[in-house]
Amino acid sequence: DAGVIQSPRHEVTEMGQEVTLRCKPISGHDYLFWYRQTMMRGLELLIYFNNNVPIDDSGMPEDRFSAKMPNASFSTLKIQPSEPRDSAVYFCASRQGAGSDTQYFGPGTRLTVL
């Protein structure tokens, strides 16, 4: 299995631009998580999905952030408009479901907003 796939790996954009991060979870996994990692705040859960349905988005920092999961093999995290304080590494992780507690992380997208 290829594991969790994220794209792009690096993104540099200017303040005010729209940014879209993409994630392909491991096939057969029912849960998908989006995290943000910064030096100041560590690893924060932004939102997670179960069977493509958003379950908890309480970690989404602002309305500028939105996430979708149109099907079991694809999810996006969008920031519009982006701000310098959004600069971070964004991770996607997936989990098989009930009975398995391990989350499998993608390599992350390093976002820099100038």
Add this chain to the structure above:
Amino acid sequence: SQQGEEDPQALSIQEGENATMNCSYKTSINNLQWYRQNSGRGLVHLILIRSNEREKHSGRLRVTLDTSKKSSSLLITASRAADTASYFCATDARSNDYKLSFGAGTTVTVRA
């Protein structure tokens, strides 16, 4: 919010030595997991210990859990240069289904 907190923040040891790091948490948990993150990479699951377990082994890793003290420790024996990474504990709180709360991590440097 981060429920788990690791101690120490950073650790530097010589190859072959043991590395011990601790994690404290605040609320009741279903299980506690340890993950490793190499520089510039995603997190990799190492080991999981359930709330009714006290100790668990996996290769050179030993994890203990003391639910009365709300703490866990991760021991890496006979460390290698490849063990250089950040290590995070993650708790699955009883009140938060399927959500993991990660600590700030312990950065371990193994000197050759």
